[in-house]
Amino acid sequence: ETGVTQTPRHLVMGMTNKKSLKCEQHLGHNAMYWYKQSAKKPLELMFVYSLEERVENNSVPSRFSPECPNSSHLFLHLHTLQPEDSALYLCASSQDYGGGEETQYFGPGTRLLVL
Amino acid sequence: GEDVEQSLFLSVREGDSSVINCTYTDSSSTYLYWYKQEPGAGLQLLTYIFSNMDMKQDQRLTVLLNKKDKHLSLRIADTQTGDSAIYFCAFQTSYDKVIFGPGTSLSVIP
Numbered sequence A: 001e002t003g004v005t006q007t008p009r010h011l012v013m014g015m016t017n018k019k020s021l022k023c024e025q026h027l028g029h030n031a032m033y034w035y036k037q038s039a040k041k042p043l044e045l046m047f048v049y050s051l052e053e054r055v056e057n058n059s060v061p062s063r064f065s066p067e068c069p070n071s072s073h074l075f076l077h078l079h080t081l082q083p084e085d086s087a088l089y090l091c092a093s094s095q096d097y098g099g100g101e102e103t104q105y106f107g108p109g110t111r112l113l114v115l
Numbered sequence B: 001g002e003d004v005e006q007s008l009f010l011s012v013r014e015g016d017s018s019v020i021n022c023t024y025t026d027s028s029s030t031y032l033y034w035y036k037q038e039p040g041a042g043l044q045l046l047t048y049i050f051s052n053m054d055m056k057q058d059q060r061l062t063v064l065l066n067k068k069d070k071h072l073s074l075r076i077a078d079t080q081t082g083d084s085a086i087y088f089c090a091f092q093t094s095y096d097k098v099i100f101g102p103g104t105s106l107s108v109i110p
Helices: none
Strands: A004-007 A010-013 A018-025 A031-037 A044-050 A053-057 A064-070 A073-079 A087-094 A110-114 B004-006 B009-013 B018-024 B031-037 B043-050 B055-058 B061-066 B071-076 B085-092 B098-100 B104-109
Touching: A004 A087, A010 A018, A018 A031, A018 A087, A031 A073, A044 A064, A044 A073, A053 A064, B004 B085, B009 B018, B018 B085, B018 B104, B031 B061, B043 B055, B043 B061, B043 B071, B071 B085
Parallel strands: A010 A110, B009 B104
Antiparallel strands: A004 A018, A018 A073, A031 A044, A031 A087, A044 A053, A064 A073, A087 A110, B004 B018, B018 B071, B031 B043, B031 B085, B055 B061, B061 B071, B085 B098, B085 B104
């Protein structure tokens, strides 16, 4: 049990659907992250939130829209996705972002399949 | 840009030691990490080392850091079938990003 939970664990959606991924951390951390893990590719950082403010947006297409309503919750809203967006989406949290120890703790991931 | 390399596959017999290697390019890394990913699961932090350390031991795990060669290794003693997983090295850059390697898939043969 890592203290970071993600729902749903698996998701199948069509290209015209709208869905959301949810991440919740119970560690009292101030920073949260979204990563994409595709087959045979290194882990890709998508977004970083620190104290509910977005601090990183690594050239992610606008069909991915993050939301951080408070420091414990992070969402990734999905709309009009493409089949190549099929991947494992990992959420992580760390105590702080910038200037200190930022060991990240990961959730179990959401396995997304876009048809 | 930053780059991290790992061998993609490693196969060992149960009871032997496993050594997973990683090379990186950013010489200003502060923290270097090893993560484990079991099938169908997310990443689990195994251990980490500060850049001013050469070695860290934690039960069956030994991390060695050679800053001159920018080489990081993870040694698993007495490897068990439950150690079969993908192992990612990662490092924190001077810009406070964490860069991950491609992962090494460890297969343990009973």
